[in-house]
Every structure is written in C-alpha cells, then in structure tokens.
Amino acid sequence: MKGLQCIAILGLGLFGLVSATSNDSIKERDIPFDLNGSKFVYPWPVKLYQFETQRKQRLEMAFMDVAPTGPPNGKTAVLLHGKNFCGPTWKETADKLTAAGYRVILPDQIGFCKSSKPKTYQFSLQQFAMNTLGLLKTLGIDKVTLIGHSMGGMLATRFSLMYPSNVTELVLTNPIGLEDWKALGVPYINTDISWANEQASTYNSIRGYEQATYYVGTWAPAYDTWVNMLVGIYSGSKGIDYAWNQALVVDMVLTQPVVYEFHLLKPKTLLLIGAKDNTAIGAQWSPPAVQAILGHYDVLGPQVAAMIPNGKLIAFPDLGHAPQIQAPDRYHEALMGWLKTA
Numbered sequence: 369m370k371g372l373q374c375i376a377i378l379g380l381g382l383f384g385l386v387s388a389t390s391n392d393s394i395k396e397r398d399i400p401f402d403l404n405g406s407k408f409v410y411p412w413p414v415k416l417y418q419f420e421t422q423r424k425q426r427l428e429m430a431f432m433d434v435a436p437t438g439p440p441n442g443k444t445a446v447l448l449h450g451k452n453f454c455g456p457t458w459k460e461t462a463d464k465l466t467a468a469g470y471r472v473i474l475p476d477q478i479g480f481c482k483s484s485k486p487k488t489y490q491f492s493l494q495q496f497a498m499n500t501l502g503l504l505k506t507l508g509i510d511k512v513t514l515i516g517h518s519m520g521g522m523l524a525t526r527f528s529l530m531y532p533s534n535v536t537e538l539v540l541t542n543p544i545g546l547e548d549w550k551a552l553g554v555p556y557i558n559t560d561i562s563w564a565n566e567q568a569s570t571y572n573s574i575r576g577y578e579q580a581t582y583y584v585g586t587w588a589p590a591y592d593t594w595v596n597m598l599v600g601i602y603s604g605s606k607g608i609d610y611a612w613n614q615a616l617v618v619d620m621v622l623t624q625p626v627v628y629e630f631h632l633l634k635p636k637t638l639l640l641i642g643a644k645d646n647t648a649i650g651a652q653w654s655p656p657a658v659q660a661i662l663g664h665y666d667v668l669g670p671q672v673a674a675m676i677p678n679g680k681l682i683a684f685p686d687l688g689h690a691p692q693i694q695a696p697d698r699y700h701e702a703l704m705g706w707l708k709t710a
Contacts, residue, residue, distance in 0.1 A: 447461060449519075
C-alpha cells in the first residue's frame with residue numbers, strides 16, 4: 369500500500385504540482401556587482417531566488433521585480449527572455465506594463481546573464497518552467513500574464529502546457545520552436561562543438577547575426593547595448609561555464625520541440641510575429657537544401673496561430689526576430705491593445 373501511495377504522489381508531481389520549499393529564499397541585499405559573471409547594469413534592482421535543484425545544487429536565479437507606476441490593476445506580468453537576451457532587453461515593455469498597472473517580474477534563467485552558471489545541469493524547458501514557477505510561488509504569485517520572446521516564447525509555451533491554471537494570458541513574440549528542426553533535417557552535433565562555437569563569440573559575430581536576423585539588415589547604435597551585454601558575459605569571470613551552458617541550451621531547443629502541442633494550449637494566446645525573421649537553430653550547420661526550408665516566419669506564424677484554440681496573430685511584415693526592440697511603438701501598441709481586450 370505504501371508503494372502505491374508513493375507512486376500516486378510521484379504521479380501528482382508529474383502533473384506539475386510545485387510549491388516553494390523551506391529551502392527557497394529571496395536575497396535582496398549585498399548583491400555583488402560581478403554577479404555570476406555579468407557586470408551589466410540592470411535598470412532596476414536585482415534580486416536572487418535561491419533554491420536547490422538537481423542533486424541539491426544551490427543555485428541563484430536573478431530577477432527584477434518592478435512595481436506598477438500607474439494605478440495597480442492587480443495583475444502580474446512575467447517576461448521571459450530569449451537565448452541571446454537577458455531581463456533588461458524587456459525594459460521598454462516593462463515600462464509600458466507597469467504604467468498600465470502591472471507588477472512585472474523579469475527573471476534570468478539558470479545558465480544565463482546574472483543567474484548561476486552550473487558546471488553540471490540538465491537543461492530542459494520543463495526544468496526552466498519549474499524554476500520559474502518556484503520563483504513565483506516564493507513571491508506569493510499565483511496567476512500571471514506570461515510573455516515570452518524567442519527561446520522565452522518556447523519556454524512560455526511549455527510553462528503554459530504544464531501549468532495552465534497559472535496563466536491568464538499568453539503572449540509569444542517571435543518564439544522559436546514553431547517547427548521541429550531535427551525532423552526537417554538539421555543534423556545533430558556534439559555539444560563540445562557547440563561549446564567551441566559559443567566560446568568563439570565576439571562583438572562582430574554577435575552583431576553580424578543579430579543584424580541579419582533580428583533587425584532585417586538594419587542597425588541602430590542602441591542595438592550595441594545588447595551586443596556588448598553578451599560580450600561582457602562571454603569574456604567575464606564565468607565565460608567558460610556560460611559558453612558551456614549555452615551549448616546545452618542549443619541542445620535543449622533542438623531536441624525538445626513544442627510545435628506538436630500548440631493545439632493543447634488553454635490560455636488566450638497572442639502571437640506577435642516579425643515576418644521577416646529567419647531564425648532556425650542549426651541552420652548554419654545544415655545542408656543548403658535543409659537551410660532553404662527553415663525559418664520562414666511569414667508562413668510559420670499563420671500556421672501556428674491556426675493550431676492554437678484561442679490564438680490570435682498580429683504580424684509585422686517588415687520586422688525581424690526582435691520587433692519589441694526594432695519597432696517598440698508598433699509592438700507595444702499591438703501588445704497593450706490586445707491585453708486590454710483579452
């Protein structure tokens with residue numbers, strides 16, 4: 369009987385029951401300037417969610433917790449960053465949301481930015497979702513408006529599938545995972561090769577990729593802020609571990625597709641898509657014939673919107689992978705207009 373009870377408890381765990389433990393804590397003071405390898409100055413005070421995970425590793429998840437600047441509406445928005453982004457890249461969006469009365473939480477996922485860079489960790493979207501829910505539970509937050517960009521959109525999708533009762537509205541901004549790259553022919557590569565590629569990252573390589581993909585060949589001086597943010601981490605005190613974590617993230621997004629589950633999403637969902645985006649993880653090491661069929665967001669956006677039961681698509685035909693940075697006025701008009709009616 370005890371064995372059956374144990375199985376039942378484990379089964380409940382598989383359905384995503386997560387609560388803050390007595391070991392979870394929030395650190396708000398004595399935050400070092402060089403925090404887990406990042407010296408980038410954040411727009412609001414950085415706090416640390418400290419918790420145990422994967423063989424009782426004590427890790428730190430950096431986050432910003434921004435109070436409403438307008439009349440509070442009682443809602444909390446959680447903004448999830450992409451692979452080549454950090455919490456501060458959501459600054460303008462957070463400003464719009466706080467002015468509208470939202471409390472805004474901006475976490476850095478484990479392995480990113482100002483969060484811990486573990487030497488051994490199984491990177492999965494499920495683990496990231498559990499970590500994020502643990503943070504929210506520790507802060508006493510139950511229901512959220514969940515907004516994810518790029519990899520953060522892929523994570524927001526997984527979070528919403530695991531914890532549908534915790535998400536009131538879901539916004540996906542140029543999420544990755546709209547197609548299964550490995551099923552379309554992207555070859556698998558050893559993580560040591562990805563690690564070497566990550567360690568070779570420079571200002572020029574990062575800018576070149578972002579200019580071609582995020583901003584459709586254009587460039588503005590303000591974009592340098594986000595390039596230099598990444599350069600500082602790659603060259604910082606945790607640079608080697610950061611590059612390794614990023615290699616494991618590449619493996620994660622390649623091998624954990626969400627495209628087959630969009631039809632299971634329950635929250636009202638908005639897809640905000642820069643249609644000139646061509647992001648496709650693994651395209652750079654794929655054969656030309658495979659490259660040619662990947663990353664067509666002008667096609668993928670409508671396809672995925674049609675899969676989502678309560679989905680709506682707003683497309684920006686002339687924008688790339690980061691519409692919230694490339695054309696913030698247009699992006700935020702669409703976002704805030706939808707949230708008012710959601």
